[in-house]
Amino acid sequence: MYFSFRIEPMPPLKLIKSIILFSVYLMTLTCVASSFSWAQKTLSNAEPEIFNLRVGAHADKTRLVLDMDRKIDITPFYLLDPYRLVLDMPKVRFKINSTGLVRPVGDVSGYRFGLFDTNTSRVVVDLSKPMVIKKLFQLSGVSNSSTRLVIDLKSVSKSVFQTKSAASIQKRQKKRTPNTFSEANLTSNYSSKKKVDKKIIIIDPGHGGVDPGAIGRAGTYEKNLVLSTAQVFKSVIEKDRGYKVVLTRTRDQFLPLRKRISRSKLLNADLFISIHADSISNSAVRGATIYTLSETASDKEAAQLAERENKVDIISGMDLSEETKEVTNILIDLAQRETMNQSAKFAGLLVPELRKVIKTHRRPHKFAGFAVLKAPDVPSILLEMGYLSNLNDERLLKTDGFKKRLAASIKRGLDKYFDPN
Numbered sequence: 001m002y003f004s005f006r007i008e009p010m011p012p013l014k015l016i017k018s019i020i021l022f023s024v025y026l027m028t029l030t031c032v033a034s035s036f037s038w039a040q041k042t043l044s045n046a047e048p049e050i051f052n053l054r055v056g057a058h059a060d061k062t063r064l065v066l067d068m069d070r071k072i073d074i075t076p077f078y079l080l081d082p083y084r085l086v087l088d089m090p091k092v093r094f095k096i097n098s099t100g101l102v103r104p105v106g107d108v109s110g111y112r113f114g115l116f117d118t119n120t121s122r123v124v125v126d127l128s129k130p131m132v133i134k135k136l137f138q139l140s141g142v143s144n145s146s147t148r149l150v151i152d153l154k155s156v157s158k159s160v161f162q163t164k165s166a167a168s169i170q171k172r173q174k175k176r177t178p179n180t181f182s183e184a185n186l187t188s189n190y191s192s193k194k195k196v197d198k199k200i201i202i203i204d205p206g207h208g209g210v211d212p213g214a215i216g217r218a219g220t221y222e223k224n225l226v227l228s229t230a231q232v233f234k235s236v237i238e239k240d241r242g243y244k245v246v247l248t249r250t251r252d253q254f255l256p257l258r259k260r261i262s263r264s265k266l267l268n269a270d271l272f273i274s275i276h277a278d279s280i281s282n283s284a285v286r287g288a289t290i291y292t293l294s295e296t297a298s299d300k301e302a303a304q305l306a307e308r309e310n311k312v313d314i315i316s317g318m319d320l321s322e323e324t325k326e327v328t329n330i331l332i333d334l335a336q337r338e339t340m341n342q343s344a345k346f347a348g349l350l351v352p353e354l355r356k357v358i359k360t361h362r363r364p365h366k367f368a369g370f371a372v373l374k375a376p377d378v379p380s381i382l383l384e385m386g387y388l389s390n391l392n393d394e395r396l397l398k399t400d401g402f403k404k405r406l407a408a409s410i411k412r413g414l415d416k417y418f419d420p421n
């Protein structure tokens with residue numbers, strides 16, 4: 001048995017067809033190859049990851065170890081009152097399976113991490129005494145595709161810490177890339193206010209990024225809870241075309257108190273609502289509370305809460321020397337009195353609406369010196385939706401049903417405030 005082949009000359013049309021087919025085949029190959037190299041490129045361009053952070057106490061030093069997937073450019077600096085070491089770096093993804101320290105390790109009493117601004121991620125390390133970096137080095141190839149950052153801290157005197165702090169802050173300022181948040185953009189986006197005549201409501205989800213806020217008994221982060229709740233508020237309230245809702249932050253990012261306030265001023269907002277779910281020492285306390293601004297707090301609990309909330313800039317490792325004293329100074333001037341009356345009026349209208357649908361604190365309207373409520377001409381309230389220190393509240397606050405009921409009651413409160421008839 002044999003096979004015979006007869007090679008016939010190809011007709012010209014068939015030849016052209018084959019050439020076209022072959023070039024399509026070649027082009028496909030090139031595309032596959034280039035998309036493969038594109039995929040490789042995006043992988044290496046993805047944000048670096050930090051997947052482990054440990055603190056160790058040794059006789060002569062306290063050691064911090066960070067494991068990451070590649071070398072990262074770290075800018076350390078020190079802050080006083082209280083003593084802190086801050087590590088700034090380009091935006092990274094934190095995959096650290098921890099919420100911080102359960103108890104102090106050596107002279108490190110705690111740490112936090114998260115996004116500080118659009119371009120910067122941050123780790124804040126709380127020090128119980130003045131300590132500075134003795135050694136900082138990065139080791140590559142510790143295990144599969146990982147780099148280890150090791151920071152050894154040594155004790156110093158307060159005056160040495162002060163000097164190092166000033167120098168480190170100066171060095172950081174030179175290196176720092178400006179935040180891409182543009183207040184001008186924000187204003188131009190909503191400057192059509194007068195034309196459409198919508199009521200502009202600022203919803204301010206508290207905390208964010210490097211500042212987690214309260215952490216619930218079952219592990220809920222206040223910063224995440226208030227952000228998802230704010231998004232529900234926006235979608236419920238904006239169903240009424242008479243309202244425009246602007247969130248002060250739309251992602252897990254730190255925002256200084258000053259910027260939260262300035263956003264409502266810039267947008268010429270009609271109302272500012274800061275939302276929180278804090279934690280207090282008495283774990284039996286439940287229910288929602290509305291706070292409005294006052295120089296003197298209505299009770300001790302309110303005073304403590306305001307004091308803690310006013311410290312969020314410190315928690316986030318902000319260099320407060322860059323800030324104006326105006327934000328934290330709680331003295332209220334005459335110009336603010338009318339705004340305060342309006343805030344109290346809104347709170348008064350909101351309480352009965354809240355009571356219809358959710359559990360409220362036995363005293364649902366309180367007063368305290370919250371810095372975030374200090375916009376001089378925008379009526380402002382702070383809503384504690386409940387307490388993450390109470391397990392039942394924590395469970396409830398996370399449900400969609402609760403968020404929607406709360407949003408609907410706020411909407412009714414707004415309607416009454418803007419149109420009393």
Ligand SMILES: [Zn+2]
Pocket residue numbers: 206207213214222276277278309
């Ligand atoms: Zn809070």
